[in-house]
């Protein structure tokens with residue numbers, strides 16, 4: 260037998276295999292889009308104004324990693340408050356896990372800066388300059404004409420300007436608005452590092468929004484990657500109702516449909532109608548939900564990691580359902596269990612329990628924040644120093660003190676040792692703790708030799724301000740045992 264007859268048919272090479280498929284999501288505007296639009300503008304206004312707003316003379320938000328100084332809603336956090344940051348971070352991680360388990364990726368679609376900037380700002384500019392899906396495809400496929408050069412230059416120039424604005428805002432969150440202003444107005448030679456940082460951030464943002472785009476959500480973002488371990492069948496996601504939608508197929512013409520077809524012919528999304536006698540599910544396989552998807556997936560294939568819950572496919576499908584006279588919600592916010600049982604989403608015991616844990620965590624954090632001391636004192640015995648004998652039968656130890664005033668006002672301070680016969684002699688005196696600053700000093704503590712009964716005596720040093728004890732520090736005193 261001829262061997263070539265049994266050989267498997269030769270596969271044609273796929274020219275796009277292994278290459279990125281550039282996406283051209285179609286424009287859709289519905290009720291969710293309008294709500295997301297409002298939320299986006301509020302969040303954008305908060306993001307851009309955050310570093311420039313002040314409270315009690317302090318920036319509302321500052322994340323100065325270089326000087327280890329953080330301001331959150333006008334409250335200053337110091338390295339001494341690290342335990343608060345650690346608990347806050349822990350609560351935040353638990354919050355993310357629990358919130359995602361219950362409500363899915365609501366954050367990605369409604370509040371993530373990447374989605375907001377990409378879909379509500381940069382994509383809109385692109386559509387404004389280059390047109391909707393087909394116009395953009397045609398433009399990209401066309402040779403470099405004057406029109407194409409002008410459109411592309413306008414688009415990428417605006418992208419660069421916006422990236423520059425985002426970069427400046429981002430830097431203002433790190434170094435503060437005054438330092439940013441100094442970079443802008445002072446001699447550039449004095450701010451080379453700052454200028455380099457602005458350029459670097461601008462380059463990163465420009466690359467992300469002009470080229471990387473949906474890959475940030477589908478490949479790079481760790482939150483997106485972790486979805487599979489956080490979600491379960493009861494998590495609320497944007498879900499296609501396959502019970503109602505399948506078997507999908509082109510729609511049957513029915514009474515009154517002709518008028519709708521004629522009216523629809525002039526509309527934004529013409530209906531793909533065909534005659535058929537087969538009974539079908541509600542999905543008419545128009546693929547509009549796929550065409551509007553900014554990550555290029557088909558939600559009808561089930562929940563996928565690439566879905567950023569942007570709600571565009573809901574709007575697209577609701578529009579189609581309105582046109583074919585079927586109820587909205589073939590694609591909707593629902594859980595897999597909700598779709599399977601066809602019961603409306605309801606609050607479960609698990610959700611209540613998770614929410615209570617969240618409230619508890621946030622309450623603990625809030626209590627620790629409110630009850631933290633205004634003055635934070637660290638007192639350590641000077642390293643490498645032993646005790647000294649002093650006149651009058653006294654023994655002295657040398658101590659180093661660091662005092663952080665977390666308030667926005669100067670505070671008078673003094674120290675007192677709670678021990679019978681003890682004295683305190685300042686070497687580097689501290690009488691005042693300047694506002695929002697760290698002060699260092701040194702003092703000797705003297706104890707009567709006859710009162711020392713062990714090598715290491717426990718002491719409590721009280722820090723006083725305006726006659727009130729504002730902090731207590733435990734330390735030890737080394738001396739000869741009598």
Ligand code: SF4
Nearest residue numbers: 542543545546548576
């Ligand atoms: S938009 Fe709705 S009807 Fe059209 S393909 Fe998607 S799920 Fe089916």
Ligand code: SF4
Nearest residue numbers: 552566567569570572
């Ligand atoms: S499937 Fe696509 S369009 Fe629908 S919510 Fe997810 S990312 Fe958005």
